[in-house]
Amino acid sequence: MAEHNRICSFEALLRWRHPERGLISPVEFIPIAEDTGLIVPIGAWVIREACTRASQWPNHVRVAVNVSPVQFHRGALHETILRALADSGLAPGRFEVEITESIFLEGSETTLKLLHSLRSLGVRIALDDFGTGYSSLSYLQSFPFDKLKIDRSFIQNLLTREGATAIVRAITELAHALNIETTAEGVEETAQLMELRAHGCSSVQGFLFAEPMSTADVERLFKEEGGVLQSVA
Ligand code: CA
Ligand code: CA
Numbered sequence: 111m112a113e114h115n116r117i118c119s120f121e122a123l124l125r126w127r128h129p130e131r132g133l134i135s136p137v138e139f140i141p142i143a144e145d146t147g148l149i150v151p152i153g154a155w156v157i158r159e160a161c162t163r164a165s166q167w168p169n170h171v172r173v174a175v176n177v178s179p180v181q182f183h184r185g186a187l188h189e190t191i192l193r194a195l196a197d198s199g200l201a202p203g204r205f206e207v208e209i210t211e212s213i214f215l216e217g218s219e220t221t222l223k224l225l226h227s228l229r230s231l232g233v234r235i236a237l238d239d240f241g242t243g244y245s246s247l248s249y250l251q252s253f254p255f256d257k258l259k260i261d262r263s264f265i266q267n268l269l270t271r272e273g274a275t276a277i278v279r280a281i282t283e284l285a286h287a288l289n290i291e292t293t294a295e296g297v298e299e300t301a302q303l304m305e306l307r308a309h310g311c312s313s314v315q316g317f318l319f320a321e322p323m324s325t326a327d328v329e330r331l332f333k334e335e336g337g338v339l340q341s342v343a
Contacts, residue, residue, distance in 0.1 A: 202232030262296025
């Protein structure tokens with residue numbers, strides 16, 4: 111969500127509706143999928159599905175997909191994304207890979223090589239949960255990320271803790287200087303939105319505008335509302 115409440119992107123989130131156990135939280139099944147390596151085929155399916163769906167949306171709307179460290183290093187990600195883009199016809203610039211700093215734990219040289227190979231496809235790379243890791247700033251120097259996603263913990267404390275306000279301001283200023291977009295995560299209140307806009311944050315996401323929705327609801331939104339969300343607060 112950017113200025114004027116225009117939708118600019120959707121983040122793909124996986125949900126598992128089990129026939130007997132009902133809705134199973136990703137917090138439960140993602141770690142198991144990572145341990146067993148099943149995250150690789152599941153992640154590839156998510157990438158294909160996200161590309162196919164997004165190819166039906168208006169041309170200015172992107173889709174962001176979370177990629178886990180296991181999938182990043184062992185998932186033949188370059189080929190998976192290349193094929194998904196080719197099969198769906200989605201323009202590469204409309205596909206955004208969200209990674210966290212933890213992908214660098216495997217060694218920064220191999221990681222950077224992989225990041226550059228993804229970049230060569232023309233897709234965008236976002237650094238997720240920014241500010242929560244140990245050495246975020248050094249990564250900004252080593253790779254030209256397209257976007258920083260400011261972790262929700264800072265947004266939650268934005269109006270109540272001076273420290274959080276200073277951090278958010280520092281991140282947005284730094285990103286601006288480096289020509290990187292920013293997205294604030296977990297925005298729930300109008301006052302937070304105003305504060306973020308004052309700091310020059312380029313886009314926001316959170317319950318203030320919408321709860322997670324099904325792809326059918328996303329399509330309905332474009333058809334019936336013209337792709338504009340009103341804040342619900
Ligand atoms: Ca994410
Ligand atoms: Ca996040």
